[in-house]
Amino acid sequence: MAKQLDYHLIHEIFTRFRAAEPEPKGELEHINAYTLLVAVALSAQATDAGVNRATRALFQIVDTPEKMLALGEDGLTEHIKTIGLYRQKAKNVMKLSRILVDLYGGQVPSSRAALQALPGVGRKTANVVLNMWFRQPAQAVDTHIFRIGNRTGIAPGRDVVAVERAIEDNIPAEFQQHAHHWLILHGRYICTARKPRCPDCLIRDLCPFEEKTL
Structure with a gap:
């Protein structure tokens, strides 16, 4: 578990996420x-x-x-x-x-x-x-977010509820609505469990993860 990042680093991380994907979407198809x-x-x-x-x-x-x-x-x-x-x-x-x-x-x-x-x-x-659906800044912590929260120090916690609370406490309000989507997509496609794609990561210079891939 990485040490909690400070506010300025977290702000920069999510500024980059937002610049790369301003309106991230969930991947589950639905009608209503x-x-x-x-x-x-x-x-x-x-x-x-x-x-x-x-x-x-x-x-x-x-x-x-x-x-x-x-x-x-x-x-x-x-x-x-x-x-x-x-x-x-x-x-x-x-x-x-x-x-x-x-x-x-x-x-x-x-x-x-x-x-x-x-x-x-x-x-x-x-x-x-x-x-x-209801556009509330609720944070759904899945295995990807749990891993990313702890690996990067954005939202460390020993269980999903602790990580959820850390996201709510540590991520600036302007990013709360889309925070869990940015983290899920980052974990699903870049910061994968077994072999993270660190060379392709847009926050690699801010991430304290010691086992970065080359």
């Missing part, structure tokens, strides 16, 4: 808040690309919880059977769809507590929906 929620719930222990392959046809016919309930668990299972843990995920999607219809008029709530109360929706999923 509901399909985003479903896609993120399906993405646990799966790749975004794998989820997108499974949901493209699904979301053409199902884009509301009412339509999901009409499709039924067996119909959903047939669409997502290429995704890991698909049987349990199908059950959770059906349950959360029923709750959305019964309690929220078919709408996705904009409250973290309400989202986390849905079956199969954890803090990370809730934060992705809050950030991407």
